[in-house]
Amino acid sequence: MRDRLIFAAQLLFTVLVAAFLIVPAVLSMLAGVTLNYFRGIQSGLTLQWVMQVWQLYADTIFRSFLIAFAALAVTLIVGIPAAYALHLRNDRLSRVIEEVITLPLAIPGLALALALLLAYGGFSDFRRSWLFILAGHAVFTLPFMVRSVMAVFGAIDVKTLDEGAASLGASPWRRFRDVIVPNAAPGILAGSLMVVTLSLGEFNLTWMLHTPLTKTLPVGLADSYASMRLEVASAYTLVFFVMIVPLLVAMQIFTGYRRGPAVLPR
Amino acid sequence: MSKRTFVGICFVPLAVLVAAFFLLPMARLIVTGATGAEGFRAYAAILLDSRYRATLLNTVSLAAATTIATLIIATISGLFLQRHRFPGHALLVAMLTFPLAFPGVVVGFMIILLAGRQGLLGDLTLRLFGTKEVFAYSLQGLFLGYLYFSIPRVILTVMAAVEKLDPSLEEAARALGAGPWRVVRDVVLPALTPAFIASGAIAFATAMGAFGTAFTLATDVAVLPMLIYTEFTLSANIALAAALSVGLGLVTWAILALARSYGGTSVAAAG
Numbered sequence: 016m017r018d019r020l021i022f023a024a025q026l027l028f029t030v031l032v033a034a035f036l037i038v039p040a041v042l043s044m045l046a047g048v049t050l051n052y053f054r055g056i057q058s059g060l061t062l063q064w065v066m067q068v069w070q071l072y073a074d075t076i077f078r079s080f081l082i083a084f085a086a087l088a089v090t091l092i093v094g095i096p097a098a099y100a101l102h103l104r105n106d107r108l109s110r111v112i113e114e115v116i117t118l119p120l121a122i123p124g125l126a127l128a129l130a131l132l133l134a135y136g137g138f139s140d141f142r143r144s145w146l147f148i149l150a151g152h153a154v155f156t157l158p159f160m161v162r163s164v165m166a167v168f169g170a171i172d173v174k175t176l177d178e179g180a181a182s183l184g185a186s187p188w189r190r191f192r193d194v195i196v197p198n199a200a201p202g203i204l205a206g207s208l209m210v211v212t213l214s215l216g217e218f219n220l221t222w223m224l225h226t227p228l229t230k231t232l233p234v235g236l237a238d239s240y241a242s243m244r245l246e247v248a249s250a251y252t253l254v255f256f257v258m259i260v261p262l263l264v265a266m267q268i269f270t271g272y273r274r275g276p277a278v279l280p281r
Numbered sequence: 282m283s284k285r286t287f288v289g290i291c292f293v294p295l296a297v298l299v300a301a302f303f304l305l306p307m308a309r310l311i312v313t314g315a316t317g318a319e320g321f322r323a324y325a326a327i328l329l330d331s332r333y334r335a336t337l338l339n340t341v342s343l344a345a346a347t348t349i350a351t352l353i354i355a356t357i358s359g360l361f362l363q364r365h366r367f368p369g370h371a372l373l374v375a376m377l378t379f380p381l382a383f384p385g386v387v388v389g390f391m392i393i394l395l396a397g398r399q400g401l402l403g404d405l406t407l408r409l410f411g412t413k414e415v416f417a418y419s420l421q422g423l424f425l426g427y428l429y430f431s432i433p434r435v436i437l438t439v440m441a442a443v444e445k446l447d448p449s450l451e452e453a454a455r456a457l458g459a460g461p462w463r464v465v466r467d468v469v470l471p472a473l474t475p476a477f478i479a480s481g482a483i484a485f486a487t488a489m490g491a492f493g494t495a496f497t498l499a500t501d502v503a504v505l506p507m508l509i510y511t512e513f514t515l516s517a518n519i520a521l522a523a524a525l526s527v528g529l530g531l532v533t534w535a536i537l538a539l540a541r542s543y544g545g546t547s548v549a550a551a552g
Contacts, residue, residue, distance in 0.1 A: 025360075025361040028358065029362065035429070035432075036376060039392070089298070093298050112295075119303060122529075129509070130526075153298060154303045218385055218386050218492075263382055
Protein backbone atom coordinates (compact mmCIF):
# COMPACT_ATOMS: atom_id res chain seq x y z
CA MET A 16 0.00 0.00 0.00
CA ARG A 17 2.73 2.42 1.00
CA ASP A 18 4.73 1.49 -2.13
CA ARG A 19 1.73 2.31 -4.30
CA LEU A 20 1.34 5.65 -2.57
CA ILE A 21 5.01 6.51 -3.14
CA PHE A 22 4.70 5.41 -6.77
CA ALA A 23 1.61 7.57 -7.28
CA ALA A 24 3.24 10.60 -5.66
CA GLN A 25 6.36 10.28 -7.79
CA LEU A 26 4.30 9.76 -10.94
CA LEU A 27 2.20 12.81 -10.18
CA PHE A 28 5.33 14.90 -9.54
CA THR A 29 6.97 13.76 -12.78
CA VAL A 30 3.81 14.40 -14.79
CA LEU A 31 3.65 17.92 -13.33
CA VAL A 32 7.29 18.58 -14.33
CA ALA A 33 6.58 17.28 -17.84
CA ALA A 34 3.49 19.49 -17.98
CA PHE A 35 5.58 22.53 -17.01
CA LEU A 36 7.82 21.83 -20.00
CA ILE A 37 5.23 20.76 -22.55
CA VAL A 38 2.13 22.83 -21.83
CA PRO A 39 3.70 26.17 -22.91
CA ALA A 40 5.03 24.52 -26.09
CA VAL A 41 1.55 23.21 -26.89
CA LEU A 42 0.03 26.60 -26.04
CA SER A 43 2.38 28.31 -28.47
CA MET A 44 1.53 25.85 -31.24
CA LEU A 45 -2.19 26.41 -30.62
CA ALA A 46 -1.80 30.19 -30.38
CA GLY A 47 -0.05 30.16 -33.74
CA VAL A 48 -3.16 28.83 -35.47
CA THR A 49 -5.83 30.53 -33.34
CA LEU A 50 -7.71 33.50 -34.77
CA ASN A 51 -7.64 35.41 -31.50
CA TYR A 52 -5.65 33.94 -28.61
CA PHE A 53 -7.22 36.30 -26.09
CA ARG A 54 -10.67 34.91 -26.88
CA GLY A 55 -9.31 31.39 -27.05
CA ILE A 56 -9.52 28.51 -29.47
CA GLN A 57 -13.29 28.95 -29.94
CA SER A 58 -12.54 32.11 -31.92
CA GLY A 59 -11.59 29.73 -34.71
CA LEU A 60 -8.55 28.19 -36.35
CA THR A 61 -6.60 29.98 -39.03
CA LEU A 62 -3.39 29.81 -41.02
CA GLN A 63 -3.31 33.57 -41.50
CA TRP A 64 -0.60 34.06 -38.85
CA VAL A 65 1.60 31.40 -40.42
CA MET A 66 1.12 33.13 -43.79
CA GLN A 67 2.01 36.45 -42.22
CA VAL A 68 5.17 34.94 -40.71
CA TRP A 69 6.05 33.62 -44.15
CA GLN A 70 5.65 37.07 -45.70
CA LEU A 71 7.58 38.83 -42.96
CA TYR A 72 10.29 36.34 -42.15
CA ALA A 73 10.75 33.85 -45.02
CA ASP A 74 14.22 35.26 -45.66
CA THR A 75 15.31 34.47 -42.09
CA ILE A 76 14.24 30.86 -42.55
CA PHE A 77 16.22 30.47 -45.78
CA ARG A 78 19.23 32.22 -44.28
CA SER A 79 19.17 29.96 -41.22
CA PHE A 80 19.24 26.89 -43.45
CA LEU A 81 21.99 28.41 -45.58
CA ILE A 82 24.15 29.10 -42.53
CA ALA A 83 23.38 25.70 -40.97
CA PHE A 84 24.42 23.79 -44.10
CA ALA A 85 27.45 25.99 -44.66
CA ALA A 86 28.48 25.36 -41.04
CA LEU A 87 27.97 21.66 -41.71
CA ALA A 88 30.25 21.85 -44.78
CA VAL A 89 32.94 23.69 -42.82
CA THR A 90 32.80 21.34 -39.84
CA LEU A 91 32.97 18.31 -42.16
CA ILE A 92 36.00 19.61 -44.02
CA VAL A 93 37.76 20.76 -40.87
CA GLY A 94 36.44 18.27 -38.33
CA ILE A 95 36.87 14.83 -39.93
CA PRO A 96 40.59 15.20 -40.78
CA ALA A 97 41.17 16.81 -37.39
CA ALA A 98 39.44 13.97 -35.55
CA TYR A 99 41.51 11.44 -37.51
CA ALA A 100 44.78 13.23 -36.79
CA LEU A 101 43.92 13.76 -33.13
CA HIS A 102 43.05 10.10 -32.74
CA LEU A 103 46.27 8.92 -34.40
CA ARG A 104 48.56 11.24 -32.44
CA ASN A 105 46.82 10.75 -29.09
CA ASP A 106 49.60 12.56 -27.22
CA ARG A 107 49.76 15.58 -24.96
CA LEU A 108 49.68 18.09 -27.76
CA SER A 109 46.55 16.51 -29.22
CA ARG A 110 44.82 16.73 -25.86
CA VAL A 111 45.72 20.40 -25.64
CA ILE A 112 44.29 20.93 -29.14
CA GLU A 113 41.12 19.09 -28.15
CA GLU A 114 40.82 21.29 -25.08
CA VAL A 115 41.23 24.44 -27.17
CA ILE A 116 38.62 23.51 -29.77
CA THR A 117 36.16 22.61 -26.98
CA LEU A 118 36.61 26.01 -25.31
CA PRO A 119 33.94 27.78 -27.42
CA LEU A 120 31.38 25.57 -25.65
CA ALA A 121 32.63 26.43 -22.20
CA ILE A 122 32.54 30.18 -22.61
CA PRO A 123 29.26 32.06 -23.11
CA GLY A 124 28.34 32.83 -26.72
CA LEU A 125 28.26 36.49 -25.83
CA ALA A 126 32.01 36.48 -25.09
CA LEU A 127 32.84 34.73 -28.35
CA ALA A 128 30.63 37.13 -30.29
CA LEU A 129 32.27 40.17 -28.69
CA ALA A 130 35.68 38.74 -29.53
CA LEU A 131 34.72 38.28 -33.20
CA LEU A 132 33.27 41.79 -33.34
CA LEU A 133 36.41 43.31 -31.89
CA ALA A 134 38.66 41.37 -34.24
CA TYR A 135 36.69 41.72 -37.48
CA GLY A 136 34.23 44.56 -36.92
CA GLY A 137 36.46 46.83 -39.01
CA PHE A 138 36.30 44.64 -42.11
CA SER A 139 32.95 46.01 -43.13
CA ASP A 140 32.24 43.79 -46.13
CA PHE A 141 32.86 40.67 -44.06
CA ARG A 142 31.05 42.16 -41.07
CA ARG A 143 27.95 42.82 -43.18
CA SER A 144 27.72 39.41 -44.84
CA TRP A 145 26.21 36.18 -43.55
CA LEU A 146 29.73 34.71 -43.60
CA PHE A 147 30.44 36.61 -40.39
CA ILE A 148 27.69 34.65 -38.65
CA LEU A 149 28.99 31.48 -40.28
CA ALA A 150 32.42 32.04 -38.72
CA GLY A 151 30.87 32.07 -35.26
CA HIS A 152 28.64 29.07 -35.92
CA ALA A 153 31.53 27.03 -37.37
CA VAL A 154 33.74 27.62 -34.32
CA PHE A 155 30.87 26.88 -31.97
CA THR A 156 29.64 23.66 -33.66
CA LEU A 157 33.05 22.22 -34.60
CA PRO A 158 33.68 20.45 -31.26
CA PHE A 159 30.48 18.43 -31.72
CA MET A 160 31.65 17.10 -35.08
CA VAL A 161 35.17 16.36 -33.84
CA ARG A 162 33.95 14.59 -30.72
CA SER A 163 31.32 12.51 -32.52
CA VAL A 164 33.83 11.32 -35.09
CA MET A 165 36.49 10.68 -32.45
CA ALA A 166 33.98 8.64 -30.45
CA VAL A 167 33.61 6.29 -33.43
CA PHE A 168 37.39 6.09 -33.91
CA GLY A 169 37.65 5.17 -30.25
CA ALA A 170 35.18 2.31 -30.73
CA ILE A 171 36.62 0.79 -33.92
CA ASP A 172 40.22 -0.26 -34.47
CA VAL A 173 41.28 2.50 -36.85
CA LYS A 174 44.98 1.72 -36.65
CA THR A 175 44.57 -1.85 -37.86
CA LEU A 176 42.25 -0.79 -40.67
CA ASP A 177 44.68 1.94 -41.67
CA GLU A 178 47.72 -0.32 -41.55
CA GLY A 179 45.90 -3.07 -43.44
CA ALA A 180 45.10 -0.68 -46.26
CA ALA A 181 48.66 0.67 -46.17
CA SER A 182 50.11 -2.83 -46.51
CA LEU A 183 48.02 -3.21 -49.66
CA GLY A 184 49.78 -0.15 -51.03
CA ALA A 185 47.07 2.49 -50.61
CA SER A 186 48.31 6.06 -50.27
CA PRO A 187 47.44 8.03 -47.09
CA TRP A 188 44.85 10.08 -48.96
CA ARG A 189 43.17 7.00 -50.46
CA ARG A 190 43.14 5.29 -47.06
CA PHE A 191 41.53 8.35 -45.55
CA ARG A 192 38.92 8.58 -48.30
CA ASP A 193 38.13 4.89 -48.82
CA VAL A 194 38.72 3.36 -45.39
CA ILE A 195 38.65 5.97 -42.63
CA VAL A 196 35.72 8.14 -43.71
CA PRO A 197 33.31 5.26 -44.53
CA ASN A 198 34.09 3.65 -41.18
CA ALA A 199 33.44 6.92 -39.37
CA ALA A 200 30.02 7.29 -41.01
CA PRO A 201 27.91 6.83 -37.84
CA GLY A 202 29.91 9.51 -36.04
CA ILE A 203 29.76 11.82 -39.05
CA LEU A 204 25.98 11.42 -39.22
CA ALA A 205 25.54 12.08 -35.49
CA GLY A 206 27.86 15.07 -35.63
CA SER A 207 26.10 16.45 -38.71
CA LEU A 208 22.68 16.26 -37.07
CA MET A 209 24.03 18.08 -34.04
CA VAL A 210 25.77 20.77 -36.08
CA VAL A 211 22.64 21.54 -38.12
CA THR A 212 20.32 21.49 -35.09
CA LEU A 213 22.59 23.74 -33.04
CA SER A 214 23.20 26.17 -35.87
CA LEU A 215 19.47 26.49 -36.62
CA GLY A 216 18.74 27.34 -32.99
CA GLU A 217 21.80 29.46 -32.19
CA PHE A 218 20.88 32.84 -30.75
CA ASN A 219 23.48 34.21 -28.33
CA LEU A 220 26.25 34.55 -30.89
CA THR A 221 23.99 35.41 -33.78
CA TRP A 222 22.17 38.20 -32.00
CA MET A 223 25.46 40.05 -31.59
CA LEU A 224 26.81 39.22 -35.05
CA HIS A 225 23.74 39.87 -37.21
CA THR A 226 22.93 43.01 -39.16
CA PRO A 227 19.41 44.06 -40.26
CA LEU A 228 20.15 42.31 -43.55
CA THR A 229 21.52 39.08 -42.09
CA LYS A 230 18.79 38.06 -39.65
CA THR A 231 18.44 34.37 -38.88
CA LEU A 232 15.38 32.57 -37.61
CA PRO A 233 16.17 32.82 -33.87
CA VAL A 234 17.01 36.50 -34.32
CA GLY A 235 13.68 36.98 -36.07
CA LEU A 236 12.00 35.11 -33.23
CA ALA A 237 13.43 37.52 -30.64
CA ASP A 238 12.27 40.33 -32.88
CA SER A 239 8.72 39.00 -33.10
CA TYR A 240 8.55 38.31 -29.35
CA ALA A 241 9.34 41.95 -28.71
CA SER A 242 7.23 43.61 -31.37
CA MET A 243 4.55 41.34 -32.85
CA ARG A 244 1.20 40.21 -31.53
CA LEU A 245 1.25 36.94 -29.63
CA GLU A 246 -0.36 34.97 -32.46
CA VAL A 247 2.36 35.94 -34.95
CA ALA A 248 5.15 35.22 -32.46
CA SER A 249 3.53 31.85 -31.78
CA ALA A 250 3.14 31.00 -35.45
CA TYR A 251 6.81 31.81 -35.98
CA THR A 252 7.73 29.57 -33.04
CA LEU A 253 5.56 26.87 -34.60
CA VAL A 254 7.60 27.14 -37.80
CA PHE A 255 10.77 26.71 -35.73
CA PHE A 256 9.35 23.60 -34.02
CA VAL A 257 8.39 22.12 -37.39
CA MET A 258 12.00 22.59 -38.55
CA ILE A 259 13.68 21.30 -35.41
CA VAL A 260 11.52 18.31 -34.45
CA PRO A 261 12.46 16.07 -37.41
CA LEU A 262 16.12 16.71 -36.60
CA LEU A 263 15.58 15.76 -32.96
CA VAL A 264 13.72 12.60 -33.97
CA ALA A 265 16.50 11.69 -36.41
CA MET A 266 19.04 12.24 -33.65
CA GLN A 267 17.17 9.87 -31.35
CA ILE A 268 16.89 7.22 -34.06
CA PHE A 269 20.43 7.38 -35.39
CA THR A 270 22.44 8.22 -32.33
CA GLY A 271 20.30 7.44 -29.32
CA TYR A 272 21.49 10.80 -28.04
CA ARG A 273 19.19 10.55 -25.04
CA ARG A 274 21.67 8.18 -23.51
CA GLY A 275 24.71 9.37 -25.33
CA PRO A 276 27.33 11.59 -23.80
CA ALA A 277 26.54 14.67 -25.82
CA VAL A 278 24.24 17.07 -24.07
CA LEU A 279 23.17 19.79 -26.39
CA PRO A 280 24.10 23.27 -25.33
CA ARG A 281 21.72 26.06 -25.79
CA MET B 282 53.77 11.37 -49.07
CA SER B 283 54.56 9.86 -45.71
CA LYS B 284 51.89 9.22 -43.12
CA ARG B 285 53.40 11.82 -40.81
CA THR B 286 53.04 14.49 -43.45
CA PHE B 287 49.46 13.45 -44.12
CA VAL B 288 48.54 13.64 -40.44
CA GLY B 289 50.17 17.07 -40.35
CA ILE B 290 48.10 18.19 -43.34
CA CYS B 291 44.97 16.98 -41.57
CA PHE B 292 45.56 19.62 -38.90
CA VAL B 293 45.88 22.52 -41.34
CA PRO B 294 42.17 23.36 -41.86
CA LEU B 295 41.65 23.12 -38.10
CA ALA B 296 44.59 25.38 -37.34
CA VAL B 297 43.38 28.01 -39.82
CA LEU B 298 39.79 28.05 -38.57
CA VAL B 299 40.60 27.99 -34.87
CA ALA B 300 43.40 30.54 -35.08
CA ALA B 301 41.50 33.00 -37.25
CA PHE B 302 38.07 32.83 -35.67
CA PHE B 303 38.74 31.79 -32.11
CA LEU B 304 42.25 32.28 -30.75
CA LEU B 305 42.97 35.61 -32.40
CA PRO B 306 39.58 37.16 -31.49
CA MET B 307 39.83 35.87 -27.91
CA ALA B 308 43.30 37.37 -27.54
CA ARG B 309 41.89 40.62 -28.85
CA LEU B 310 39.05 40.41 -26.32
CA ILE B 311 41.42 39.91 -23.39
CA VAL B 312 43.60 42.82 -24.49
CA THR B 313 40.58 45.06 -25.11
CA GLY B 314 39.41 44.32 -21.58
CA ALA B 315 42.50 46.15 -20.39
CA THR B 316 42.30 49.16 -22.71
CA GLY B 317 39.87 51.17 -20.59
CA ALA B 318 40.93 54.09 -18.46
CA GLU B 319 42.03 51.74 -15.71
CA GLY B 320 43.93 49.21 -17.80
CA PHE B 321 44.09 45.70 -16.41
CA ARG B 322 42.51 46.99 -13.23
CA ALA B 323 39.21 46.92 -15.16
CA TYR B 324 39.20 43.21 -14.37
CA ALA B 325 39.31 44.00 -10.66
CA ALA B 326 36.37 46.39 -11.07
CA ILE B 327 34.09 43.38 -11.59
CA LEU B 328 34.63 42.54 -7.93
CA LEU B 329 35.27 45.97 -6.46
CA ASP B 330 32.69 48.25 -8.11
CA SER B 331 29.50 47.89 -6.09
CA ARG B 332 27.17 47.96 -9.11
CA TYR B 333 28.96 45.19 -10.96
CA ARG B 334 29.43 43.24 -7.76
CA ALA B 335 25.68 43.37 -7.11
CA THR B 336 25.02 42.04 -10.63
CA LEU B 337 27.58 39.31 -10.14
CA LEU B 338 25.94 38.36 -6.86
CA ASN B 339 22.48 38.34 -8.52
CA THR B 340 23.73 36.09 -11.29
CA VAL B 341 25.51 33.68 -8.97
CA SER B 342 22.50 33.43 -6.60
CA LEU B 343 20.09 32.87 -9.46
CA ALA B 344 22.36 30.22 -11.00
CA ALA B 345 22.83 28.52 -7.63
CA ALA B 346 19.09 28.51 -6.87
CA THR B 347 18.39 27.12 -10.35
CA THR B 348 21.00 24.39 -9.89
CA ILE B 349 19.71 23.26 -6.49
CA ALA B 350 16.05 23.26 -7.57
CA THR B 351 16.89 21.44 -10.80
CA LEU B 352 18.92 18.78 -8.99
CA ILE B 353 16.06 18.08 -6.57
CA ILE B 354 13.46 17.88 -9.35
CA ALA B 355 15.67 15.82 -11.64
CA THR B 356 16.58 13.36 -8.90
CA ILE B 357 12.98 12.68 -7.95
CA SER B 358 11.84 12.27 -11.55
CA GLY B 359 15.03 10.64 -12.84
CA LEU B 360 15.06 7.97 -10.13
CA PHE B 361 11.38 7.31 -10.72
CA LEU B 362 11.64 7.05 -14.51
CA GLN B 363 14.71 4.81 -14.45
CA ARG B 364 13.23 2.48 -11.81
CA HIS B 365 9.70 2.02 -13.12
CA ARG B 366 8.30 0.98 -16.46
CA PHE B 367 4.65 1.74 -17.16
CA PRO B 368 2.44 2.62 -20.13
CA GLY B 369 3.35 6.11 -21.31
CA HIS B 370 6.88 5.90 -19.90
CA ALA B 371 8.59 6.62 -23.21
CA LEU B 372 6.25 9.51 -23.88
CA LEU B 373 7.00 11.02 -20.48
CA VAL B 374 10.77 10.78 -21.08
CA ALA B 375 10.35 12.32 -24.53
CA MET B 376 8.32 15.20 -23.05
CA LEU B 377 10.96 15.84 -20.40
CA THR B 378 13.82 15.94 -22.91
CA PHE B 379 12.12 17.65 -25.85
CA PRO B 380 13.07 21.21 -24.77
CA LEU B 381 16.77 20.30 -24.90
CA ALA B 382 17.16 21.92 -28.29
CA PHE B 383 15.21 25.11 -27.58
CA PRO B 384 17.21 28.32 -27.90
CA GLY B 385 17.11 30.62 -24.87
CA VAL B 386 14.77 33.03 -26.65
CA VAL B 387 12.18 30.31 -27.19
CA VAL B 388 12.46 29.33 -23.51
CA GLY B 389 11.75 32.95 -22.63
CA PHE B 390 8.66 32.89 -24.84
CA MET B 391 7.47 29.68 -23.14
CA ILE B 392 7.60 31.54 -19.81
CA ILE B 393 5.67 34.45 -21.32
CA LEU B 394 2.96 32.01 -22.44
CA LEU B 395 2.93 30.51 -18.96
CA ALA B 396 3.13 33.60 -16.77
CA GLY B 397 2.99 36.62 -19.06
CA ARG B 398 0.24 39.15 -19.64
CA GLN B 399 -1.87 36.68 -21.66
CA GLY B 400 -0.40 33.70 -19.80
CA LEU B 401 -2.03 30.51 -18.63
CA LEU B 402 -1.28 31.04 -14.92
CA GLY B 403 -2.70 34.56 -14.98
CA ASP B 404 -5.84 33.15 -16.56
CA LEU B 405 -6.14 30.45 -13.91
CA THR B 406 -5.56 32.77 -10.95
CA LEU B 407 -8.06 35.24 -12.41
CA ARG B 408 -10.70 32.54 -12.50
CA LEU B 409 -9.82 31.03 -9.13
CA PHE B 410 -8.94 34.04 -6.99
CA GLY B 411 -10.05 37.00 -9.07
CA THR B 412 -6.53 38.44 -9.44
CA LYS B 413 -4.35 38.04 -12.49
CA GLU B 414 -0.86 36.85 -11.53
CA VAL B 415 1.74 38.08 -14.02
CA PHE B 416 5.33 37.32 -13.06
CA ALA B 417 7.07 36.35 -16.30
CA TYR B 418 9.06 39.58 -16.34
CA SER B 419 10.23 39.40 -12.71
CA LEU B 420 12.91 37.45 -10.89
CA GLN B 421 10.50 34.52 -10.46
CA GLY B 422 9.90 34.44 -14.21
CA LEU B 423 13.61 34.41 -14.91
CA PHE B 424 14.07 31.61 -12.38
CA LEU B 425 11.29 29.62 -14.03
CA GLY B 426 12.96 30.10 -17.41
CA TYR B 427 16.32 28.92 -16.11
CA LEU B 428 14.58 25.92 -14.54
CA TYR B 429 12.94 25.21 -17.89
CA PHE B 430 16.19 24.82 -19.79
CA SER B 431 18.10 23.11 -16.93
CA ILE B 432 15.67 20.30 -16.12
CA PRO B 433 15.99 18.30 -19.39
CA ARG B 434 19.78 18.12 -19.38
CA VAL B 435 20.10 17.27 -15.68
CA ILE B 436 17.38 14.61 -15.86
CA LEU B 437 19.29 12.84 -18.64
CA THR B 438 22.50 12.75 -16.60
CA VAL B 439 20.71 11.55 -13.47
CA MET B 440 18.87 8.81 -15.40
CA ALA B 441 22.12 7.60 -16.96
CA ALA B 442 23.77 7.52 -13.51
CA VAL B 443 20.86 5.66 -11.92
CA GLU B 444 21.05 3.07 -14.67
CA LYS B 445 24.67 2.34 -13.72
CA LEU B 446 23.93 1.87 -10.01
CA ASP B 447 24.56 -1.59 -8.62
CA PRO B 448 21.13 -2.91 -7.51
CA SER B 449 22.72 -5.50 -5.22
CA LEU B 450 23.87 -2.71 -2.87
CA GLU B 451 20.28 -1.62 -2.36
CA GLU B 452 19.15 -5.22 -1.92
CA ALA B 453 21.84 -5.70 0.71
CA ALA B 454 20.70 -2.57 2.55
CA ARG B 455 17.11 -3.78 2.41
CA ALA B 456 18.09 -7.24 3.62
CA LEU B 457 19.79 -5.58 6.57
CA GLY B 458 16.46 -3.99 7.44
CA ALA B 459 16.77 -0.48 6.01
CA GLY B 460 13.51 1.18 5.02
CA PRO B 461 13.02 2.71 1.55
CA TRP B 462 13.92 6.21 2.74
CA ARG B 463 17.11 5.02 4.43
CA VAL B 464 18.11 3.10 1.30
CA VAL B 465 17.73 6.26 -0.73
CA ARG B 466 19.56 8.42 1.80
CA ASP B 467 22.44 6.09 2.67
CA VAL B 468 22.94 4.10 -0.54
CA VAL B 469 21.40 5.72 -3.62
CA LEU B 470 22.14 9.40 -3.04
CA PRO B 471 25.82 8.91 -2.07
CA ALA B 472 26.33 6.75 -5.16
CA LEU B 473 24.81 9.48 -7.33
CA THR B 474 27.00 12.27 -5.91
CA PRO B 475 29.48 12.38 -8.82
CA ALA B 476 26.55 12.71 -11.25
CA PHE B 477 25.09 15.50 -9.09
CA ILE B 478 28.36 17.42 -9.12
CA ALA B 479 28.87 16.94 -12.86
CA SER B 480 25.35 17.84 -13.95
CA GLY B 481 25.02 20.52 -11.29
CA ALA B 482 28.15 22.23 -12.55
CA ILE B 483 26.84 22.14 -16.12
CA ALA B 484 23.50 23.57 -15.00
CA PHE B 485 25.27 26.29 -12.99
CA ALA B 486 27.59 27.31 -15.83
CA THR B 487 24.72 27.34 -18.32
CA ALA B 488 22.64 29.52 -16.01
CA MET B 489 25.57 31.90 -15.48
CA GLY B 490 26.02 32.45 -19.20
CA ALA B 491 22.35 32.38 -20.22
CA PHE B 492 21.48 35.34 -22.39
CA GLY B 493 18.55 34.53 -24.67
CA THR B 494 16.04 33.85 -21.89
CA ALA B 495 16.91 37.00 -19.95
CA PHE B 496 16.84 38.96 -23.20
CA THR B 497 13.33 37.80 -24.16
CA LEU B 498 11.90 38.35 -20.69
CA ALA B 499 13.64 41.74 -20.56
CA THR B 500 13.44 41.79 -16.78
CA ASP B 501 14.75 44.62 -14.67
CA VAL B 502 16.76 42.01 -12.76
CA ALA B 503 20.37 42.60 -13.75
CA VAL B 504 22.21 39.43 -14.71
CA LEU B 505 25.78 39.41 -15.96
CA PRO B 506 25.15 38.54 -19.65
CA MET B 507 22.54 41.30 -19.89
CA LEU B 508 24.96 43.75 -18.26
CA ILE B 509 27.65 42.84 -20.81
CA TYR B 510 25.15 43.31 -23.61
CA THR B 511 23.93 46.72 -22.44
CA GLU B 512 27.45 47.96 -21.65
CA PHE B 513 28.49 47.03 -25.18
CA THR B 514 25.52 48.16 -27.23
CA LEU B 515 23.95 50.99 -25.25
CA SER B 516 26.83 52.49 -23.30
CA ALA B 517 29.50 51.58 -25.89
CA ASN B 518 31.69 50.76 -22.91
CA ILE B 519 33.62 48.22 -24.92
CA ALA B 520 36.58 47.72 -22.59
CA LEU B 521 34.33 46.95 -19.66
CA ALA B 522 32.09 44.63 -21.70
CA ALA B 523 35.22 42.78 -22.81
CA ALA B 524 36.59 42.53 -19.27
CA LEU B 525 33.24 41.29 -17.97
CA SER B 526 32.90 38.66 -20.67
CA VAL B 527 36.46 37.41 -20.13
CA GLY B 528 35.65 37.14 -16.41
CA LEU B 529 32.39 35.33 -17.11
CA GLY B 530 34.12 33.02 -19.58
CA LEU B 531 36.80 32.12 -17.04
CA VAL B 532 34.19 31.31 -14.41
CA THR B 533 32.06 29.09 -16.67
CA TRP B 534 35.15 27.38 -18.06
CA ALA B 535 36.49 26.62 -14.57
CA ILE B 536 33.14 25.23 -13.42
CA LEU B 537 32.85 23.02 -16.49
CA ALA B 538 36.40 21.77 -15.99
CA LEU B 539 35.28 20.76 -12.49
CA ALA B 540 32.25 19.02 -14.02
CA ARG B 541 34.46 17.05 -16.35
CA SER B 542 36.77 15.92 -13.59
CA TYR B 543 33.68 14.34 -12.02
CA GLY B 544 32.81 12.51 -15.19
CA GLY B 545 30.49 14.99 -16.82
CA THR B 546 31.19 14.08 -20.41
CA SER B 547 30.02 17.24 -22.00
CA VAL B 548 29.98 20.93 -21.66
CA ALA B 549 27.19 23.31 -22.33
CA ALA B 550 27.05 27.02 -22.09
CA ALA B 551 24.73 29.69 -23.43
CA GLY B 552 20.97 29.89 -23.14
